Amino acid sequence: METMLQGAAPQAAPADLIKDSDQTKFAKDVLEASRTTPVIVDFWAPWCGPCKTLQPMIEKVVKEAKGAVKLVKINIDQNQMLAQQLRIQSIPAVYAFFGGRPVDGFMGAVPETQIKEFVGRLVQAAGGAPDGADDLTAALEHATQAVAEKDFALAAQIYNEVLEVAPDNLPAMIGLARCYAEEGNAEQARAVIERVPAKDKGNAEIAAILAQLDLAEQAKAAGPVAELKAKAAADPKDYQSRLDLAMAYWAGNQRQEAIDELLAMIKADRNWNEAAARQQLLKFFEALGFTDPLAVAGRKRLSTILFS
Numbered sequence: 001m002e003t004m005l006q007g008a009a010p011q012a013a014p015a016d017l018i019k020d021s022d023q024t025k026f027a028k029d030v031l032e033a034s035r036t037t038p039v040i041v042d043f044w045a046p047w048c049g050p051c052k053t054l055q056p057m058i059e060k061v062v063k064e065a066k067g068a069v070k071l072v073k074i075n076i077d078q079n080q081m082l083a084q085q086l087r088i089q090s091i092p093a094v095y096a097f098f099g100g101r102p103v104d105g106f107m108g109a110v111p112e113t114q115i116k117e118f119v120g121r122l123v124q125a126a127g128g129a130p131d132g133a134d135d136l137t138a139a140l141e142h143a144t145q146a147v148a149e150k151d152f153a154l155a156a157q158i159y160n161e162v163l164e165v166a167p168d169n170l171p172a173m174i175g176l177a178r179c180y181a182e183e184g185n186a187e188q189a190r191a192v193i194e195r196v197p198a199k200d201k202g203n204a205e206i207a208a209i210l211a212q213l214d215l216a217e218q219a220k221a222a223g224p225v226a227e228l229k230a231k232a233a234a235d236p237k238d239y240q241s242r243l244d245l246a247m248a249y250w251a252g253n254q255r256q257e258a259i260d261e262l263l264a265m266i267k268a269d270r271n272w273n274e275a276a277a278r279q280q281l282l283k284f285f286e287a288l289g290f291t292d293p294l295a296v297a298g299r300k301r302l303s304t305i306l307f308s
Contacts, residue, residue: 016070017062017063017067017070017071018059018062018063018070018071018072018073019070019071019072019073020072020073020074020075021072021073021074022074022075022078022079022082023074023079023081023082023299023303024300024303026074026082026290027290027291027296029072030072030097031097031100031101031290031291032100033070033072034097034098034099034100034101035099035100037067037068037069037070037126038068038069038070038096038097038098038103038122038123038125038126039069039070039071039072039096039097039098040058040062040069040070040071040072040094040095040096040097040119040122041071041072041073041074041094041095041096041097042054042055042058042071042072042073042074042092042093042094043074043076043083043086043088043091043092043093043094043095044073044074044075044076044091044092045075045076045077045091046075046077047077048091048092050091050092050108050109051091051092051109053109054092054094054109054110054115055073055092057112057115058071058094058115059071060112061112061115061116061119062119065119065123068119068123068126069096069119069122069123069126076088076091081282081299081302081303081306084282085282085285085286085290085299086204086207086290087202087204087207087286089202090107090108092107092108092109093105093107093202094106094107094118095204096118096122098122098125098126100291101204101205101289101290101291102203102204102205103122103125103171104118104121104122105200105202105203106118106199107202136162136165136166136169139158139161139162140158140162140169140171140172140175142158143155143158143159143162143172143175144175146158147175147178147179150182152179152182152183153179153183155175155179156176156179156180156183159172159173159175159176159179160176163176168197170196170200170203173192173193173195173196174196174203174205174206174209176192177189177190177192177193177206177209178205178209180192181209181212181213181216184216186213186216186217189209189213190213193206193209193210204289204290205289207286208286208287208288208289211283211286211287212287214283215247215250215283215284215287218247219247219248219250219251220251221247222244222247222248222250222251223244223248224248225245225248225249225252225254228241228242228244228245228248229245231245232245236268237268237269239265239268239269239272239273239276239277240273242261242264242265242277243262243265243273243276243277243280245261246258246259246261246262246265246277246280247280249261250284255284255288255294256294258284259281259284259294259298262277262278262280262281262284263281263298263301263302263305265277266278266281266302266305266306267305270305270306278302281298281302284298285298285299
């Protein structure tokens with residue numbers, strides 16, 4: 001099967017093929033845009049020597065793809081909160097997004113040939129599965145539908161069947177780990193994540209699952225909501241009780257209330273206990289995932305509080 005790079009007549013590159021973006025426009029420029037065209041995100045900084053070597057090569061390869069992929073560049077010095085949410089620990093860091101979610105990535109300056117392979121994989125994933133992979137694609141779509149319907153047992157069964165045929169299939173490993181996490185089986189979820197190759201450990205979806213597992217452990221220690229609400233109401237500066245209340249809300253699947261409580265704490269005293277409320281809030285966002293409406297709205301509210 002021919003990829004988009006090998007298609008018929010090459011099309012003119014769109015005007016927004018390569019652009020600079022920031023944390024306020026990330027949802028539009030990356031998540032929304034990637035629903036129709038794969039988007040590569042290059043995280044860099046002016047002081048980073050390898051970034052200056054890598055970036056021109058990425059731009060060259062993206063231009064050669066003639067609109068099959070787009071490139072978004074983000075300066076982490078000016079977008080530290082986004083870098084923290086995505087767990088960017090070293091640069092250059094390059095992520096690929098398609099369908100509103102991260103699907104591939106690499107760290108460090110790599111040769112142009114590796115960049116071309118990276119872009120080729122991304123274009124191929126967007127243009128269709130390679131010959132012989134139709135059954136796997138159909139199975140993964142079936143599993144995704146099962147997850148959407150909250151039938152995690154069926155989805156886990158399908159993902160396991162995919163992994164029997166393709167043991168290194170990353171979407172299947174991520175899907176299976178999420179199913180186990182949703183069913184409260186933390187041990188099996190972590191066991192699946194252990195099988196993920198080291199180069200993919202930084203995948204944002206894996207980070208979200210790990211955050212979800214960590215929060216589930218924290219939530220076990222949360223007290224009764226009514227009791228914590230009474231304590232917080234009696235003394236609004238009892239921030240530990242308010243933090244515990246947010247965790248109790250989360251444990252009870254009251255996600256909006258949990259986020260609201262932490263945002264109120266940050267507004268009242270953002271530096272309490274070494275910014276504990278902000279750190280917990282970022283954990284919530286990470287567990288929800290970057291496309292979740294609660295996380296998107298919450299990040300905007302947090303930015304308003306921090307930068308107003």
